[in-house]
Amino acid sequence: MKGIVFTNFLEMVENHFGYELVNQLIENSDLPSKGVYTSVGTYEHSEMVKLITGLHERTGIPTSNLLREFGQYLFPVLAKNYNHFIQGANNAFELIEGIDNYIHVEVHKLYPDAELPHFDVEKINDTHFVLIYHSDRRMGDFAHGLLLACLDYYQQKADIHISQLNDEGSKVRFEIIAK
Numbered sequence: 001m002k003g004i005v006f007t008n009f010l011e012m013v014e015n016h017f018g019y020e021l022v023n024q025l026i027e028n029s030d031l032p033s034k035g036v037y038t039s040v041g042t043y044e045h046s047e048m049v050k051l052i053t054g055l056h057e058r059t060g061i062p063t064s065n066l067l068r069e070f071g072q073y074l075f076p077v078l079a080k081n082y083n084h085f086i087q088g089a090n091n092a093f094e095l096i097e098g099i100d101n102y103i104h105v106e107v108h109k110l111y112p113d114a115e116l117p118h119f120d121v122e123k124i125n126d127t128h129f130v131l132i133y134h135s136d137r138r139m140g141d142f143a144h145g146l147l148l149a150c151l152d153y154y155q156q157k158a159d160i161h162i163s164q165l166n167d168e169g170s171k172v173r174f175e176i177i178a179k
Helices: 003-017 019-028 045-059 063-081 092-097 099-110 140-153
Strands: 118-125 128-134 158-164 171-178
Touching (some): 019 045, 092 118, 092 140, 140 158, 140 171
Antiparallel strands (some): 118 128
16 A cells, blocks of 8 residues: 555544554554555555554444545545546546546556556446445445545535445445435
């Protein structure tokens, strides 16, 4: 995973729970990186799992909620830092439609070693999409948070219906219908 994900996760934890908890997570998670992240570095996904699990254990907040909240936290950061990826989209649905065919292609140009999830997008009509998330990292809740923040960014309202398509959580269906 790219370091920008880790640096912003720790920033979110600090903003919501304080620096002391960030310090505890780093000290008690047995991280190969020792919790030293740069935004352009690449780190093992297992480190994020350890950090999320540690945060869950210390706060009692379900990991699904933490991941969703983190997705909502990270989207505005990505929108600001990588605005050129989203400026061509007039609304959330246009951005969602271009995740794999444009955004992830551009991300790979910048970071060839990035291991990104895959999304199948089915456009039912201009206000109704089905998005299938595929990733062995099983971070569908994080993707859900990114979707919610994307809708907020474009000031759009929509219902999102979520279904797990397998027991491992590596395949999640999001049906997004504008209100």
